[in-house]
Amino acid sequence: MSISQELVEGRLSQTTENLRTDELLLNMGPQHPSTHGVLRVVVTTDGEIVRAAKPEIGYLHRCFEKHSENVDYMGVAPYVDRLDYLASMNNSMGWAIAVERMVGIEVPRRAEFIRVIVAELQRIASHLLFFGTYGLDMGAFTAFLYAFREREKILDIFEMISGARLLYNYMWVGGVSRDMSPEAVTRIKEFIDYFEPKIDEYNTLLSFNKIFTERTKSVGIVDEATCHTYGLTGVMLRGCGVRWDLRKDLPYSIYNEVEFDVPVGSGQMGTLGDCWDRYFVRMQEMRESVRIIRQLIDRIPSGPHRGKVGKVVKVPAGESFTRTECPRGELAFYIISDGSAKPYRVRCKSPCFLNISTLNEITEGVMVADLIATIGSLDIVLGEVDR
């Protein structure tokens, strides 16, 4: 029977009624520009609609926790730098504080000032990278170039201070590895004067750009209940309106001596806790970081930059769980010491690990393009997810 005959008899129309659409399983990654590292997302799509998005992690796993059991406390510090390689300073500050708390080491005032200044510079650098790559995810290439121009200046300052541009090994137990020179102080002052007006420029360029806001508002909504059940911290939590920042609520180092605000999401563009809210919280945090640096940079006291700590740090037997506020959330180190030179067990609680675990829930039923917007707004670093 020919097709024309079938048409005549109306059989084809009958078969099309029996045709059904099927779900398609799609592997996004492990190497994909929008996954910000080696992450595979197994996406089940129904046309353009995402039915399930399951992240598969572990491609960068090198078992940091096992490494730590085989080196002494000072030796862990360089590994810590490599967890969240975009915020090494904040990571190693967390490790240093955790060990100092167990030993009871008093950190010199000068070191505390240097630490906070450097940590806030690193926070700016990390948020700048988010700003640039998030624009890139949304198809705005220009923002990326602006962000990297400014980040470069921070990296130059870090090179001046520590000798390295990405992995610094700068915050040591008991203080910092090298003193901050007066030239570096001048450079930081110049930088914050130069940088602060630039934030307004970014807001004009991207934050309130019509195309950008349309792509990010009311997308990837995370509410407070989701945050609590998934253990989300940092910008994820503040993005949905919860004013919680460890630097403010449980201040460590000298954060209790500086004034700053904790920006939270407001639902200004669409819904509270959407991608735009999280994005804008990060933009505002850069301004707060500048404010913190400005208060400290002229008051750095003189004195030693490192306390009296032996070559091998002797940690008494005990256990501590110490949290610090990193650009991506609360990073915590749980250390078990048996009194020997090496830690018995080190556990790193990674904020990104929990952030990415929500992906399946918050992207159910969205368009594929919105999935990209949501992954970007989680601001994950796979080095820290996989450890």
Add this chain to the structure above:
Amino acid sequence: MTFQDVQNKLQSQLSSSILGVEDVKPDPSLKIAPRDIVTVVQFMKDHLQFETLGDLCGVDYPAQSSFCVVYHLQSYTHKMVVRLKCYLPREDGAEMPSLTSIFKAANWLEREVFDMIGVRFTGHPEMRRILCPEDWQGHPLRKDYVTPDYYNGMPVPLFFEDQTTVTSGETHS
């Protein structure tokens, strides 16, 4: 609220589940009977405002021949973290009740404990490895773990041409 208050409240309400206090420095911890962990965590979430599971990890103690599963519950209301510990016999089929019905964060964290230590969680929706490949042998964070020489025919320590090797971590003695 202090650690002492949490301890008193738990002991008055769920005395049979609390096995004691480990007074380690600088932060003390509570020892919980493994079978009662769900009840205790549910009570702390509902009545003591511990809103979040901050962390969940496993520790291997071959000397005491036990595994330990450590829970860190986090409260925004009281600005504190309380550590709960459950000791299990150190054997391959060690099992714990899963917390996934209370905190969704437990899903991935329990998978990580299974991957690294080898404790299974009953009632978990997807009890499989998370960081290591699914056909990986052994649980890396056990103290007697030996890195395998080969994985699917590929040498695990990286061999360079000058015969130097880089191993992925020595075994702990």
